[in-house]
Amino acid sequence: MNKETAKSIRKSLTADCTKCFGLCCTALNIVASSDFPINKAAGTPCKNLQSDYGCQIHSDLRERGFKGCTVFDCLGAGQIVSQVTFKGQSWREHPEIGDKMFQVFPIIEQIHEMIAYTAEALSYDIPHALSEKLSVQLKELQNLQSLDAEQLLTLDLVLYRFPLNKLLSETSKAIRESLIAKLPGTKNAKDYDHERANWFGKKLMGKDLRAVNLRGAYLIAADMRNADLRGADLIGADLRDADLRGANLSTSLFLTQMQINSAKGDMRTKLPSHIQRPSHWMN
Numbered sequence: 001m002n003k004e005t006a007k008s009i010r011k012s013l014t015a016d017c018t019k020c021f022g023l024c025c026t027a028l029n030i031v032a033s034s035d036f037p038i039n040k041a042a043g044t045p046c047k048n049l050q051s052d053y054g055c056q057i058h059s060d061l062r063e064r065g066f067k068g069c070t071v072f073d074c075l076g077a078g079q080i081v082s083q084v085t086f087k088g089q090s091w092r093e094h095p096e097i098g099d100k101m102f103q104v105f106p107i108i109e110q111i112h113e114m115i116a117y118t119a120e121a122l123s124y125d126i127p128h129a130l131s132e133k134l135s136v137q138l139k140e141l142q143n144l145q146s147l148d149a150e151q152l153l154t155l156d157l158v159l160y161r162f163p164l165n166k167l168l169s170e171t172s173k174a175i176r177e178s179l180i181a182k183l184p185g186t187k188n189a190k191d192y193d194h195e196r197a198n199w200f201g202k203k204l205m206g207k208d209l210r211a212v213n214l215r216g217a218y219l220i221a222a223d224m225r226n227a228d229l230r231g232a233d234l235i236g237a238d239l240r241d242a243d244l245r246g247a248n249l250s251t252s253l254f255l256t257q258m259q260i261n262s263a264k265g266d267m268r269t270k271l272p273s274h275i276q277r278p279s280h281w282m283n
């Protein structure tokens with residue numbers, strides 16, 4: 001697959017709430033916390049969900065304690081479930097399909113997450129053999145989007161996730177090793193491997209973290225102001241309240257909108273082209 005096509009697939013995975021029946025505001029089970037002030041059972045619409053599926057407090061979610069709603073991103077799963085799987089039928093007009101719709105939503109969400117990572121991997125300069133395997137994987141995942149609800153509910157996603165994780169690790173290694181070779185100084189592999197590191201609140205201001213493996217790292221509330229994270233692999237890293245003001249993440253690997261929405265940043269933070277600058281960063 002050519003890199004431009006892969007980039008456009010990655011970019012297309014964004015939520016279109018106008019085509020969704022408020023699924024994230026209804027399907028999910030939410031326990032009251034600092035991110036969402038009320039308990040909400042799975043399958044029960046949030047009290048703020050309007051009849052047109054808009055949110056009645058959309059403009060001041062953070063001020064009202066619903067910070068989690070400004071972080072969540074379904075990667076376009078909501079509109080696929082609403083318009084493709086259930087062909088434009090809503091749980092409101094057809095309550096009999098509600099349960100199935102709410103169960104299918106997190107399944108499509110996980111499929112979209114895997115498509116996003118696969119498409120991103122294919123947008124890089126990687127060895128041909130790896131690209132071939134990723135292309136096959138992408139086709140298989142895209143085919144899942146058109147399955148009906150019954151078929152989706154019987155899927156074992158581990159069968160897709162496990163081989164994909166291996167391919168994404170290989171992609172990360174190939175890209176980072178090529179970048180590390182171009183960086184000045186000694187090449188101690190240990191300096192670049194901080195997978196699952198616990199860097200909670202760590203002072204990393206202005207650090208050179210280029211090409212570092214931060215897969216699954218705990219970066220909660222880390223001070224990463226003006227840090228250089230180009231080529232760093234951030235898949236699964238917990239960036240909640242990490243301070244990314246002025247940081248360079250323009251070519252960070254496998255960064256998601258949800259990770260960025262959960263962090264702090266500003267107009268100087270450099271982001272990959274498939275990530276939008278959160279509106280709460282601009283206040």
Ligand code: SF4
Nearest residue numbers: 025046048049055069
């Ligand atoms: S507060 Fe608004 S965005 Fe959040 S779950 Fe409720 S309706 Fe949805």
